[in-house]
Amino acid sequence: MYQKNQIVVKKALTPAVGQISVYAPLIAAKAKAGQFIILRVDEEGERIPLTISHGENDLVTVIYQKVGATTMALDELQEGDCLQDFVGPLGRPSEIKKYGRVAVLGGGLGCAIALPVARALYQAGNQVDLIGGFKTKDLVILEQEMDDASSDLYVCTDDGSYGFHGFITDKLEELIKGGARYDHVFAIGPLMMMKFACKLTEKYEIPTTVSMNPIMVDGTGMCGGCRITVGGETKFACVDGPEFDGHQVDFDEVIARNATYKEFEQSARDHHACRLGGGLLNG
Helix, strand or coil: CCCCCEEEEEEEEECCEEEEEEECHHHHHHCCCCCEEEEECCCCCCCEEEEEEEEECCEEEEEEECCCHHHHHHHHCCCCCECCEEEEEECCCCCCCCCCEEEEEEECCHHHHHHHHHHHHHHCCCEEEEEEEECCHHHCCCHHHHHHCCCEEEEEECCCCCCEECCHHHHHHHHHHCCCCCCEEEEECCHHHHHHHHHHHHHCCCCEEEECCCCCCCCCCCCCCCEEEECCEEEEHHHHCCEEEHHHECHHHHHHHHHCCHHHHHHHHHHHHHHHHHHHHCC
């Protein structure tokens, strides 16, 4: 019998990206596409949100990239270890219905979020074109899973080392110009990718949903850290989202706010690396 919040399965998808499946039966039973959890590695750790990639058989699977102190600490845990907190499902689920033909765009690690959305849309009877974008071939993740969750999968790389040579938006526009008539687009990934995807779909008058993942602390809207402006109104990504009408999101404001945290994040990474290095030197 597993313990609460125990890591049952852990594997590396790339040197920088890991995947864990955590024993959380109540969350697994209720989780829907688009929702997320908030976890803490230990009592002194910060809370971070991670989108639920899959929930089944009492296990909740999440995917993380080692970019900050918390994800670095998370990656140090092994199968059998337990997380301090693992709370969810949080946020509003994706609006899954029969649209017709949809394009789901996943940029880099955003493919981990795009995957459950594409899967749910595909299972709902939609024709799903899933476009995954990566910098290079070595960073491609979840290719087989994305192929299984879509009608057609297109993998793009910035350097042309695999699949389509170019950005996600380049491939999307190529498909549109080639005759694809999309009833809806879901764009999930880096802010700049979503911003330019929305500019493209606005030109072609295609309704577009984006998944926003700004800084979150409590996941209840109380801290205000995840506030964004949508259609001129303040929204909180953790309770009002994380998905919003992409044509109404003030991306420039979100990008500017996120930049203010860069120095703090770098300091936290440096502190974690020094602690880890000191521990290794001391045996």
